[in-house]
Amino acid sequence: MNIPNLLTFFRILLIPVYLLVFFSSGPFHVGIALAILILAGLTDIIDGYIARTYNQITSFGTMMDPLADKLMMLAVVCSLFLTERISVWTALFFFARDLGMIVASAIFHFRGKKTVPANAFGKVTTVLFYVTFPLLMYRYVYAEEILWAVMVFSFVTSALYIGKYRILNNKNSTHQ
Numbered sequence: 432m433n434i435p436n437l438l439t440f441f442r443i444l445l446i447p448v449y450l451l452v453f454f455s456s457g458p459f460h461v462g463i464a465l466a467i468l469i470l471a472g473l474t475d476i477i478d479g480y481i482a483r484t485y486n487q488i489t490s491f492g493t494m495m496d497p498l499a500d501k502l503m504m505l506a507v508v509c510s511l512f513l514t515e516r517i518s519v520w521t522a523l524f525f526f527a528r529d530l531g532m533i534v535a536s537a538i539f540h541f542r543g544k545k546t547v548p549a550n551a552f553g554k555v556t557t558v559l560f561y562v563t564f565p566l567l568m569y570r571y572v573y574a575e576e577i578l579w580a581v582m583v584f585s586f587v588t589s590a591l592y593i594g595k596y597r598i599l600n601n602k603n604s605t606h607q
Contacts (some may be wrong), residue, residue: 433487435496438478442499446470446506452508458551461568464510471503472561495538500531500557507564516567517575532589545599552588559584 444468453464469593478496482488539546540575566574587590 433482433489433492435478435482435487435491436482436492438474439492439496439499439579442471442474442478442503443495445474446503450506450510454513464563464567466562468503468561472557475500475557476519489513494548496535496579497536498533501533504560505529511564511567516570517578521575521578521582525578528582528585539596544596550591550595554592556581556585556588 449464449467449471452460452467454460469532473493475496477490482492508517508522508529511517513521536546563574563578563581570579
């Protein structure tokens with residue numbers, strides 16, 4: 432267990448804290464929930480930086496870091512849906528996308544397939560989600576439309592990952 436993995440584990444622990452705060456009553460609950468979300472995003476950046484800079488990349492981190500990100504995003508989308516900040520179709524689309532990515536990653540991992548590391552498009556997608564979530568939390572008038580645009584961009588990013596995944600694993604299967 433190294434520092435990046437501890438930060439990933441901490442990020443997972445932030446999920447129920449976010450939900451408890453978001454669904455609590457009080458004048459600042461949305462702002463505090465947003466601060467928790469930002470803290471989760473910062474720990475994601477920090478753990479990735481430490482892992483790459485100090486060569487502390489582990490199989491646990493490779494699997495759990497993206498899972499922690501997806502679980503936090505699913506928690507946020509769930510909270511936005513349950514408080515009627517997004518429609519059922521937006522929530523279902525998002526859930527289908529992220530649950531599909533989680534299941535596919537798990538299948539690839541347990542089959543011993545090589546995974547594609549995060550690239551610039553994936554990082555931009557994550558940043559765009561983190562920029563859009565506060566707009567939704569504070570009910571900005573066009574926030575759901577912005578979220579749809581980010582989701583479309585995320586599907587383009589996913590298509591790029593799938594292409595790189597196929598290339599990487601086809602090369603490995605021909606060399607075995």
